[in-house]
Amino acid sequence: MKKSAVITIAIAGFMLPFASQAKDATPFKPTATIQQIMSSIVDPNIDFVWNSVATISTKDGVEEKSPHTDEEWAEVKKHALTVLEASNLLIIDGRKVAEEGANTSSAGSTELKSTDIQKLIKTHKSEFNQRALGLHEAMQLVVKAIDKKDTEELIRTGGLVDRACENCHLQFWYPIHKSK
Numbered sequence: 535m536k537k538s539a540v541i542t543i544a545i546a547g548f549m550l551p552f553a554s555q556a557k558d559a560t561p562f563k564p565t566a567t568i569q570q571i572m573s574s575i576v577d578p579n580i581d582f583v584w585n586s587v588a589t590i591s592t593k594d595g596v597e598e599k600s601p602h603t604d605e606e607w608a609e610v611k612k613h614a615l616t617v618l619e620a621s622n623l624l625i626i627d628g629r630k631v632a633e634e635g636a637n638t639s640s641a642g643s644t645e646l647k648s649t650d651i652q653k654l655i656k657t658h659k660s661e662f663n664q665r666a667l668g669l670h671e672a673m674q675l676v677v678k679a680i681d682k683k684d685t686e687e688l689i690r691t692g693g694l695v696d697r698a699c700e701n702c703h704l705q706f707w708y709p710i711h712k713s714k
């Protein structure tokens with residue numbers, strides 16, 4: 535073996551641990567579980583947005599509930615932006631679905647156990663990311679409606695968000711047919 539080849543192999547051997555380290559290394563530290571992100575970030579903030587508008591039918595006609603002042607619209611936008619960016623938190627690799635032993639059922643037996651959800655996300659990660667992106671896109675439309683101070687549009691796009699939540703939950707939380 536020529537000396538230069540030996541040196542090349544030696545360098546390659548030296549570099550290998552760094553190469554695999556670089557592949558595994560992520561600048562993110564996903565500490566909270568998906569469950570915690572849902573209950574602490576996504577749910578309370580989207581509730582604020584959803585509850586800021588409503589079309590209420592009364593015996594005297596249709597009443598609209600909506601933000602009025604610039605400050606009120608700005609407040610709704612803060613909550614919308616929080617949900618918008620929370621969608622990115624869901625995409626980060628290496629996040630646990632729930633704490634050990636945490637209950638992921640709310641209504642009984644239709645929801646998967648967290649270990650099953652974890653497996654499902656692992657085997658269908660790109661679809662999971664697509665679902666998170668679906669939430670991101672719906673939230674972008676919500677933010678646009680808020681910027682236009684358009685109540686009707688905020689109600690409509692709020693409905694799109696609801697569907698984006700369901701699309702992910704139906705596949706990963708309480709799938710009717712278990713995925714292969």
Ligand code: HEC
Nearest residue numbers: 568569572573577580638662665666669698699702706707
């Ligand atoms: C990309 C997937 C995804 C999207 C999008 C998503 N969720 Fe979830 N959500 C999950 C998973 C997985 C669980 C099941 C784990 C669990 O019980 O928290 C869950 C659970 C929940 C829970 C139960 C939390 C608990 O205490 O167990 C709530 C509430 C919730 N989601 C609300 C929402 C709302 C509201 C939206 C839309 C604004 C949304 N989610 C969008 C994946 C998603």
